[in-house]
Amino acid sequence: MSQRTPLIAGNWKMHKTPDESVAFVQNLQATLENDTQVEVVVAPTSLSLYPVSQVIDSKRVGLSAQNVHPSPKGAFTGEVAPSMLQALGCNYCIVGHSERRQIFLESDDFVQQKVEALLQIGIRPILCIGESLQEREDNLTFSRVSTQLTAAFQNLDATQALQVVVAYEPIWAIGTGKTATPEQAQEVHAFLRSQLQERFDAQTADAMRILYGGSVKPNNVKALMQQPDIDGALVGGASLEVDSFLQLVRFQS
Numbered sequence: 637m638s639q640r641t642p643l644i645a646g647n648w649k650m651h652k653t654p655d656e657s658v659a660f661v662q663n664l665q666a667t668l669e670n671d672t673q674v675e676v677v678v679a680p681t682s683l684s685l686y687p688v689s690q691v692i693d694s695k696r697v698g699l700s701a702q703n704v705h706p707s708p709k710g711a712f713t714g715e716v717a718p719s720m721l722q723a724l725g726c727n728y729c730i731v732g733h734s735e736r737r738q739i740f741l742e743s744d745d746f747v748q749q750k751v752e753a754l755l756q757i758g759i760r761p762i763l764c765i766g767e768s769l770q771e772r773e774d775n776l777t778f779s780r781v782s783t784q785l786t787a788a789f790q791n792l793d794a795t796q797a798l799q800v801v802v803a804y805e806p807i808w809a810i811g812t813g814k815t816a817t818p819e820q821a822q823e824v825h826a827f828l829r830s831q832l833q834e835r836f837d838a839q840t841a842d843a844m845r846i847l848y849g850g851s852v853k854p855n856n857v858k859a860l861m862q863q864p865d866i867d868g869a870l871v872g873g874a875s876l877e878v879d880s881f882l883q884l885v886r887f888q889s
């Protein structure tokens with residue numbers, strides 16, 4: 637077992653009103669063990685970040701945004717700047733989620749700009765990468781994730797890289813109930829860590845956390861987390877109820 641602190645992050649996507657988000661966090665904090673060895677993070681919608689920031693106990697639960705614009709300010713209707721997330725006490729921000737890449741056509745280059753803008757302001761990016769079903773079937777998994785990883789890290793030094801959490805999310809496993817097997821996920825995680833080692837150094841690569849995402853549920857989280865290079869999970873559907881989210885956080889018991 638590595639020394640990396642496991643991280644379980646709930647990506648609520650476009651679910652929960654501000655009131656529902658606040659109630660979830662209050663309920664979670666009332667139930668979560670004080671001595672948990674797992675880092676717990678929730679990612680509400682942008683509109684819920686402020687009310688959640690008012691009730692969150694940041695020593696126990698981290699706050700993540702789901703998206704950001706790389707510019708500090710400007711004429712970008714509907715977008716949110718890094719400093720606005722920082723003002724609300726966000727510790728993390730998801731970037732490059734496959735839904736943003738596929739539905740909103742975000743490029744590797746745009747994702748890279750977001751990563752850099754967040755790091756400049758002290759918010760840790762949760763960088764999502766992953767292949768489509770077609771790419772997997774065409775044996776392009778490694779080259780796809782390698783391209784995404786290389787693009788995002790191209791201007792970073794090792795100190796900055798250590799602030800980034802990578803999330804491997806095979807697109808065919810997201811919201812489909814079709815999880816990658818622990819072995820399939822481990823194979824890609826080990827590959828990503830070796831890429832990070834080549835790009836930076838062994839110590840940096842060893843310290844960085846690589847999460848798995850894609851239909852993580854209470855009944856499969858343990859087997860995934862037993863893999864040596866899987867350091868946590870980015871969870872959609874199973875993070876929406878306090879009960880199932882807590883079961884994920886308690887994967888060790």
Ligand code: PGA
Binds near residue numbers: 810852870874
């Ligand atoms: P899922 O979503 O757990 O519902 O598959 C994961 C994600 O999109 O991060």
